[in-house]
Amino acid sequence: MSTDYKFEGWVGIDASSADGKMEWQQFEPKPWEETDVDIKITHCGICGSDLHTLRSGWGPTEYPCCVGHEIIGTVVRVGSEVKDIQLGDRVGVGAQGESCLGRKGDCEDCATSNEPYCKRHFTGTYNGQFMNGGKSYGGYALYNRSPAHFVVKIPDSLSSAAAAPMLCGGVTVYSPLKHYGAGPGKAVGIIGVGGLGHFGVLFAKALGADKVVGISRKADKREDVLKMGADMYIATGEDEDWLEKNRRSLDLIICTVSSSKMPISDYVSLLKRDGTFIQVGVPEDGSLAIPAFILVMNRVKLGGSLIGSPEVIREMLELAAEKKVQPWIEERPMKEANKAILDMNEGIARYRYVLVNEN
Template sequence: MSTDYKFEGWMGLDASSIEGKMQWKEFEPKAWEETDVDIKITHSGICGSDLHTLRSGWGPTMYPCCVGHEIVGEAVRVGSEVKHIKVGDRVGVGAQGESCTGRKGPCAECAASNEPYCTKHFAGTYNGVFMNGDKSYGGYALYNRSPAHFAVKIPDAIPSAHAAPMMCGGVTVYSPLKHYGAGPGKTVGIIGIGGLGHFGVLFAKALGADRVVAISRKADKRADALKLGADEYVATAEDTEWMANNKRSLDLIVCTVSSSKMPINDYVGLLKVDGTMIQVGAPEDGALTIPAFTLIANRVKLGGSLIGSPDTIREMLELAAAKGVKPWVEERPMKEANKAIVDMEAGDARYRYVLVNEQ
């Protein structure tokens, strides 16, 4: 079956694309399967992962690459085997495009709705390879084709510009917050108040945490963090007593910082006995290291978390709709994607950019 639309988007051709040198080109989506959905993209969030990928920061990128895995738009073609989406639905796709789910003999993780941890196959929404051998292309584009299992319907109460950055940025912090029990009776720390961190504050409050502490190097985001709902703000580079004043005060920490140079030993010292720190930021500049004695002497846990499954995304969206979670976004025209990624790289976003197709 042929379509009357073309798959065109902003393509990174080499590592210089991070400098605002993406080029608008036509691309060939994955070969159509009756388990797929085609989405006419209206909104595409800009995620830090896009920048890492454009510059080959996490490893060699498969150029040409169309990034963008915070996709929202209208389903315009739906495979005959798809039951949860129909043509005309407003849907979203996050950072994962495929796992072994829906294939013969899914792994234990996929069977348990833990698709991001699939032991057999993981294809990113972009810069990945599907099981049919085709490359995946993302959302800085007019259309996206993805396996429908990873497309979710967007609740009517959530505007598309708000839903888009939730597809990756939102669920990346929501998932560990929910999994590790952020809620009534808990004190939660969010380290790094940026695109991910601002979602961390919003969702920790939406989940009912008793106290949410925003932690950043400088004091310049204090007012924003408090307006987002944080109860306290700690500026580690400007308060010489921050460790002494906050030692063993948090049940759960979610760290969004993507640098191996952060004072992780000090951050772990903020945990109560039996507390948990979960790392979601992925550094390009090296591994995170921590003295074993810090973990042993405080009986704390250090772990990590990767995005969220389709079921987790649906759960997050239901909570966001019920609690009126409103991320801070700035809409940018899709035609200005190059300028937007340069601004994102410069740290100008407060706190997420969302590209919008004009048609």
Template sequence: MTAPDYKFEGWLASDASAANGTMQWKEFEPKKWEETDIDIKITHCGICGSDLHTLRSGWGPTNYPCCVGHEIVGIAVRVGSQAEGNIKVGDRVGVGAQGESCLGRKGHCNECASGNERFCARHWAGTYDGIFMNGDKSYGGYALYNRSHSHFVVKIPDALPSAHAAPMLCGGTTTYTPLKENGCGPGKSVGVIGVGGLGHFAILFAKALGADQVVAISRKGNKRNDALALGASSYIATDEDENWSQEHGRSLDLIICTVSSSKMPLAQYVSLLKVHGTLIQLGNPDDGFLTVPAGSLIIQNAKLGGSMIGSPGDIREMLQLAADKGLKPWVKERPMKDANQAIMDMEDGKARYRYVLVNEW
């Protein structure tokens, strides 16, 4: 196959100041082409909280220069002869937060063999700021084109608009997967801590999976109407009701916590669980460590766990559910050229509830 006639260009961060809106538009060199790869002409890319953490080296040193963005939707323009997924040139496809695992390599790990590629312990490369097995860097979706291993590229259902599908590829599956794995469904009461980019997806998917009650939990009451419009049954504003943990104690089967702060009242959140209930932590603070509320866990026989993104199979399942249920995430499209301003607006909490960058082809 002849080399492509397009260039890989995007917004590159050169240091941690990029989180303050100093990304620069430059050309970059994608991973060397392999016949298992797919090139995507990017039309949409969601802005994820992980992008901000990475831009400022919040979770550890970022390998600059870095192009973030792992909620990518676009058109397949080059498909390798050994590509997976029955994807053809011209198909509308997407790629989420993971770009490679050890799957397909000799002696691949048990996690990859069982469809849990997201937990691969031998080799895990992110869609951006990762290193592929061939030694090349991964570059994300604040760009014109993306090159990804076909195993992690999925088709987008026709019924889903690209601007809706893009933020589902990380934000959506990060909430859908633990809901599914922890029994969300009819007869269950589910709490969602944090009504933001992740939290609004958690409300949508908890309702789509059939939960009887979905309780939105936030510090202030200013998102109450939004949460109810998204499908929440009720709302708790923790800063405005000093007795909230007592009034709502032992009322929830499952809690999904999307907050990324080491200062949140985790013991009080656990007290909202029924006996044998489960709290799943999604937010990963970069301002310190969470303290395990051992006493609360013990007296309620409760479980505290975590979850990250979703494997390709989870993503396909989630996208189909969203298409079947007609889910409509709350997104605002922003021109790709305005990415610097968009990430600053995201950091300032202005998104209601996800920004999606759009290339003006």
């Protein structure tokens, strides 16, 4: 069945696309299945993963590649096997487009709403391949086609611009915060208060943590982070004796920094006995060292976390609506996507860009 709309968007042709050289092109979405929906895109957040992928930072990218996995829009086509989504619904798509969903037999991960960890199959919303052989293309575009299982409805009280960056950036920190018990009675640290980290501050407060501490190298974000609701801010590059003053003061740390050069032993030393350090940033420049001495001496845990399942995304959006979580965003026209990714890479965003299709 043909459609009266075209799938067009900003496409990376090679690694130079990360230098603001994406090209507007038509592309072929995955072959239609009756479990799919087509979405007319209104908003798409810019995520750090987009830049990593455009420049082949996490491994070779399958060019051509249209990035963007914080997609919001209106449903314009619905497969006959889709039960809970209708034409005209306002919906979103996060960073995952497909898992095995039991198609190859029992899958404990998918059965327990842990689709991001499906050991049989994972298709990213872009730069991936679906089980029907089609390629996945993201949201720097006019339209998106995705399996309905990974499409979520957006609560009426959340604006599309606010909801978009929650679909990857927000849930990447919300998921471990919830899973590891960031709530009443807990002191939570967020390392790297940028696009991801500012969501960490917002959701740690929304979950009811007693104490939320923003941690970055420079002091220039201190005022912003305190306005977001943090109880304290540590500038590791400027605050004198920051480690000694704050040693063993936190129950949980979420680290968004994507660099193998960060002082991980110092950061882990901020944990109380039996505390937990969760890494969500993935360095391009190598692996993280294991701070074995600190782990052993303080009986702390070191782990990681990946995005969130559709169920977790829905839960996060409901909490955001209830608690009136408002990310710090700046809307940018879709036509200026190349300039926007350059500004994102330069760290100019305060704290998240959202591309908007003006038509």
